[in-house]
Amino acid sequence: MAAPGENMKINGDRLWDSLMEMAKIGPGIAGGNNRQTVTDEDGVGRHLFADWCKAAGMTMGVDTMGNMFARREGTDPDALPVYVGSHLDTQPTGGKYDGVLGVLGGLEIIRTLNDLGVKTKHPIVVTNWTNEEGTRFAPAMLASGVFAGVHTQDWAYDREDHDGKKFGDELARIGWKGDEEVGARKMHAMFELHIEQGPILEAEGKDIGVVTHGQGLSWTQVTITGKDSHTGSTPMPMRKNAGLGMARVLEAVDQIAWSHKPHAVGAAGHIDVYPNSRNVIPGKVVFTVDFRSPDLSVIEDMEARLRVEAQKICDDMGLGIEFEKVGGFDPVTFDEGCVTAVRNAAERLGYSHMNLISGAGHDACWVNKVAPTAMVMCPCVDGLSHNEAEEISKEWATAGADVLMHAVVETAGIVE
Ligand code: HGY
């Protein structure tokens, strides 16, 4: 005799259709998405998600960081809810599934439970976390970080984008600054479904990643100053070329990461060159060094070596250099009980699975500080993400959402 809900499956076609519908909002230029945080496009995506949640009979709460919480009642209104979600904001050249799969996968759980008339003891809350990407306003996972008490709201509101606009002002401008106190909500547990954004699951032929840990992240913003001068008439010995200084520092960044192979990684994705004119030697460059490792001591070593080696490079070249830590979090160990619920769900459903350390950061990494949390991952084609060509299969999306549903429902408790 099957246990209650043992054979429940989500509607993969409906999930896929919702993913494709959301992908129409904030389209990129090459088939992906550019729905950056607290832009007008983000606002439109939020309204679509809110409409879908209302149609599924849920009530919506929004906190002062714009985090969205769509609630399906349980039979015990006093029981702490089980949360499930991710983020709808994307990279400027983002894919259709990074974050979105986790939010719409959560919505699909509710739609399926409604179809089946299944009740749970604990309420279930589907969540859209604001500004997970940290592209327009650093750092990544900004709003889940405020929710978890890692950042103050005032500090978050003052974060500026490239044009000097403030996060708090932009959140208010798009009309999604809620009135709920951020962080006041208490959770029974939180689960996040996310594409792997790496090559392991596909290479191993596994449907499901049971995420036991998340690697740590460090973002150091580096400002190198030299002297603007003419690229044609300035003799080589007289140049104070901040751009060349950056090039040598980035070579050092690469060597530092390689020195901790096979797990550590390092690069700079954000680079601003001033005055960025074809015939002016750059007098200033600002860039962000992104180091990551599952091992905190390795991250700390890479950060320390960056400062020493970059300082020497600039001293030898007569350039100025400043460092500012603009983001980071320690390696994460997810809750064993929640991880086991994910693994049991994959087993029960007959999906192939393996333990995984998340290479990317996620809102779950911060929420894990305030509630038992775990993640479910599905493969993505060639491990590619943060690229408009990001792709997954409907089967992978369905398997991920099935496992997510069983882990969530098992934790929320089915009521006969
Ligand atoms: O940076 C990250 O790992 C995440 O994709 N925001």
Ligand code: MN
């Ligand atoms: Mn993401």
Ligand code: MN
């Ligand atoms: Mn991302």
